[in-house]
Amino acid sequence: MKKWIIFSGTDWFRPSVTSTRQIMMQFRQKGYQILWVNPIAFKSPAVNSKNRKSMQKKILNKLQTHLKFIRKADQGVYILVPFYIPLFNGAGDKINDMLIRLQFAIITLFLGIRIKETILWISGSFTLSPVLRKPFYRKIYQAADFISDFRTNNQTLLQELRKKEYYLGTHVDHLFASSPNIRAKLEHLTGRQVTLLTHGVNFTHFNTAGEVNPLMLKVKASGQPVAGYFGTLSDANDKEAFRILANNGFSVVIIGKVLGDYSSLENLDNVFFTGPVDFKELPSYAQAFDVCLLNWIMADWIYNSYPVKALEYLAMGKPIVSCPIPIVKELFGSLVYFADTPEEYLEKALLALKENSRELSEARVSAAAEHTWESKFSIIESVIR
Template sequence: MGPAKRGRLPLRILPFAVPLRPLVVLSHLRWDFVYQRPQHVLSRLAATRPVFVIEEPVHSEGEPHWERQRPASGVTVLRPHTPLHEGGFTDGQLQAMRPLVDELAREVGACDVWVYTPLAVSLIDALDAQTVVYDCMDELSAFDHAPPQLLEREQLLLDRADLVFTGGPSLYRAKKDRHADVHCFTSSVDAAHFGQARPEAPALDEPEDQRALPHPRLGFFGVIDERLDANLVGALAEAHPEWQIVMVGPVVKIDPATLPQAANIHWLGGRTYDELPPYLAGWDVCLLPFARNRSTEFISPTKTLEYMAAERPIVSTPITDVAEPYGDIVYLGDTPEAFIQACEAALKASPKQREANVADMRAVLAKTSWDTTARRMAVLLDGTSCGAASGDAPDASSSHPAAALTPEASGAAR
C-alpha cells in the first residue's frame, strides 16, 4: 500500500462517529528503556485508539508466546518470547514470531501500522494493515553494529509506507526525495515536567548521589553510546578539576571500561524519566558532548528542548540539528578547546545575558509540545487511513478526535 496507491485528499473535519482503528507498532526500542519519542507520541495516540507495541524478542525456553504489559492507558506492550538466542529482529526471530503476529492480527483485525525499525518490515504482511507509517527517528544504518540488511529493508519499508515522519530536519532532508509524503516532526518536549528544574521553581529534593558534589556542576542525561565523545568529556574534566561532570544514563554498545575516569567525572547510570528533573535542577550547565561522526550526522537530540525547559545554559558540539535551529541560544564548541571555552562562557554569562538566553528558550518552547506533535501526526494518520473511505481527510482543528490528546487523557508518564 505504497504512496502511489493512496494520497491524502483535501482537508475537512471528520465526524466523531468515525472509528479509529487499532495501531500496531513495530519497535526496536524497549518501552521501559529510556522514555523518549515513541512513549511520548504513542501514549498520546492511545487516548483515541488502542495501541499495541511489538518489541524485539527475548529468549525463553518452550513455545513462542507473548509477554503482555500495560504501561500506560490504552497501550499494550507485547514482548515476544522465543526459544532462539538471536537478538533483535533477525530472520530467524521473524520466522519464530510469525505465528504470534498472526494471532495478534486475528485479535485486532484491520489496523494501522507504525514502524520504528525497517528490520521488522516483513511483519506488516501478517497484519491487516490499512495505513503504514514509518516514524524515522534515527538513521539506524549509521549506528555501530547495524545489520547489513538494514538499508535494503528500509527501502522495502519506504515502498510500503503511506506516510513517513522524520525526527529532525537533517533526517527530513535525507528522506524527502525517497518518498512522496514525508513530514518533519522534530522531537518536542514535556515543558511542565522539565520545567520543575527551573532556577525559580520550588526546590526539588536533590538525589543522594549528587547532593554532596560541589559547584559548578556540568551535566548530561541520555543514552551513553558511540554518539558520545568520551574523549571530550575527559578533556573537560582535565581542564577544570574544580568542575563536577555529572553523566546520567545507561551505557550501551560500548565498554564502560573505555569511559574516562577522574575524581570529578561521575557516571551515575540510568535513571527513570521522573528522576531526571531533580538531577537537572542541580546543574549549572547542561551538556551535549556528542561526537562528530556518522552516527551523529542525523541526530536531533530531544534533550536540547528538555534542557531549555529547565532554563539552564546549554553547551553542545555543532551537531547540525542543534547548531542550525538553536545556534543563537546554545553555546557551541567544535573542538575540545572550543567546547571548554564555551562552558567557561556559559558559566561567566552576566545576568542580562542569561535573561536574554532564557527569553529565547521560552520563545522556542512556546511553539511546540508533545501534545501538538501527536495531534498533528494523528491528523495525517487518520486523514490517510480514512480518506479512501470517506472521500476526505480530517482538519487539524480542535474538533478532530485527536485534539483530545492530553497528558491526562493519555496516561503519559510525568
C-alpha cells in the same frame, strides 16, 4: 469499539522516554489502546562495540529485556517482547520473519485487535516489517534516525540495512522524518514524499521546578559547577569531553544506562554515574545542571539526528554545549554553544557560565515552548486523516 494502534519502537524497558513513546502517549490520551512491540536486534552486538566490555554490556542488556514476553504496562497498554533467533544473516532473517508473524498473530488474536481498523506505527527497527502486507487502516514509518546510516564500517551490513529501509519506506502509507537531513535521505531512498516531524518536548514536565534530588545537592555542595548529561551512554559519546571537564573544575554528572566502556572515567572523584533514572524523576536531577551536554563523536548518524534532550534542556532554561548537529544549529543556533573537540567543550562550557543570564534562560524556555508534543501531534493527525 476499542481503537488500537500498534507501535514498534525502542526498548520499552529503558528509562529514557523517546519521541515514539511521547507520540504513543498522545494517542493514548485520544482513547487508543496500545500494543508496543519491542525491537529485535538487526545486527550482532559485536558490531560497533569498541571492546569486549562494551559488547558484554550490550548482550546483558538484551538478555535482561528478553526475560519478559508479554505484560500489561498500564490500563490499555500492552508490551510484547518477541522471541527471535540471534542469527544475523539471510537464513536468520527468514526464521525471524516467520517467528514475528506467528507471535503477532497470536497476540493480536488474544487482545482482539481488528487489523483493518488498526494503525501500525514503526520507528527505529525492522521488527514489524514482516507484517507490512497486512491490511492495516494506516501504516506509518517514523524515521527518528536514518537506519542505513548506522555507525559502522561494515559495508555489507550497510547495504542490507539500506534494502530493509527501502522495503519499509515503500510499504507504508505515510513517512515522517525528525530532521531535514533524514527527510532528504529518506525521500532519495524511497522516491516518496516525507513529512518533516521534528521532535517535541514534554514542556510542563521539564519546566516545572521542584525539589532537587538529594544526590545532586551533595554534588553541588562541592562548589564546582555541574556539567551534566542524561541518556543512554554508548561508545558514540565523546568520553574525552567528560574527562577534560572533570579535570578542569567541573563536577560531571552522567545519568543513564552505560552500554559502552567508561572505565577511564570511573576513578575520577568528581565524575558521578547515577545509573538509569526514571523519567518522572529526571528533572529533579537535571535542574541542578549548570551546563548541559550533547557530546557525541560526529558521524552521519549524529549529523542526521535531532536529540529530544536538546528541547528538554532548553525547557529547563539551561545552557547547552553540543556537537555541531545541523537541525540544532538551525532551530536554536543563538541559544546553544557548539564544540568540535573535547577542549572546545571546556572552553564553551566556561563561556556559557560567564554569559548565562535570566534573559537567556527565559529565551531558551520560550524556544522550547514552541515545540510541545501537543503541537507535533496536530501535524500527525492532519497527515493520517
